[in-house]
Amino acid sequence: MIEEIEYIKPKLHLFICCNERGKDSPLKISCSPTITAENVAEVKKWIVEHGLYREILITKTGCLGKCTSKGGVILSYPENKYYLGIQNTKEIIEIIQKKLN
Numbered sequence: 001m002i003e004e005i006e007y008i009k010p011k012l013h014l015f016i017c018c019n020e021r022g023k024d025s026p027l028k029i030s031c032s033p034t035i036t037a038e039n040v041a042e043v044k045k046w047i048v049e050h051g052l053y054r055e056i057l058i059t060k061t062g063c064l065g066k067c068t069s070k071g072g073v074i075l076s077y078p079e080n081k082y083y084l085g086i087q088n089t090k091e092i093i094e095i096i097q098k099k100l101n
């Protein structure tokens with residue numbers, strides 16, 4: 001039986017690409033290894049430590065279609081913006097802090 005429940009819209013929902021292409025991929029570039037599941041885990045840990053888990057959702061994703069050789073890609077809701085060229089966990093946390101202010 002399918003259950004239907006209320007969706008409480010978060011203040012911020014970040015979709016963080018951790019896609020890693022194989023060496024043989026014709027597309028060559030991908031967000032991982034610059035941004036990996038480990039970075040996402042660190043961000044989630046920071047969110048919990050700061051009591052923000054009800055306001056901020058983080059979802060690890062595959063390719064978001066904006067691949068760049070400059071770094072990782074994040075899609076942010078509800079502002080509907082991409083952040084390109086992310087280098088590390090600190091930069092992801094900075095995006096969150098900027099959106100909360």
Ligand code: FES
Nearest residue numbers: 017031063064067
């Ligand atoms: S591999 Fe991350 S946006 Fe394409």
